[in-house]
Amino acid sequence: MAATEPSQVIEQFTECFNSGDLEGLASLYEDGAAFIPEPGTVSSDAAGLRAALQGFLETKGTVTIVSTSAVVKGDLALTHSHWRLDIPGGEAMEHTSAEVARRQPDGTWKYAIDNPYGGEVLG
Numbered sequence: 001m002a003a004t005e006p007s008q009v010i011e012q013f014t015e016c017f018n019s020g021d022l023e024g025l026a027s028l029y030e031d032g033a034a035f036i037p038e039p040g041t042v043s044s045d046a047a048g049l050r051a052a053l054q055g056f057l058e059t060k061g062t063v064t065i066v067s068t069s070a071v072v073k074g075d076l077a078l079t080h081s082h083w084r085l086d087i088p089g090g091e092a093m094e095h096t097s098a099e100v101a102r103r104q105p106d107g108t109w110k111y112a113i114d115n116p117y118g119g120e121v122l123g
Contacts (some may be wrong), residue, residue, distance in 0.1 A: 030047070
């Protein structure tokens with residue numbers, strides 16, 4: 001199911017992640033999308049994106065979205081999510097993300113930029 005609203009990209013990311021669906025996750029990004037797998041690193045090619053997403057999936061964790069926001073201007077949307085990743089064994093990660101989604105020619109929305117760590121890139 002394609003996202004017809006920017007907030008649906010966040011919802012679909014959560015569903016795909018929690019079901020371990022790498023193909024579904026990768027389909028949420030437009031060609032050439034920028035992904036920040038860790039602060040200080042940017043991947044903007046398909047192979048790098050898939051490798052980074054696979055790395056997150058290998059945690060076998062469960063993502064929970066605590067809260068989201070979206071500001072839409074034309075064909076662009078700035079979204080933020082407060083998310084938590086619970087990893088088996090008791091580990092957890094919690095961050096506030098920042099993403100830019102873009103309306104595609106078919107009317108669906110995909111990530112153009114995905115920064116799961118939000119302001120932490122500022123160091």
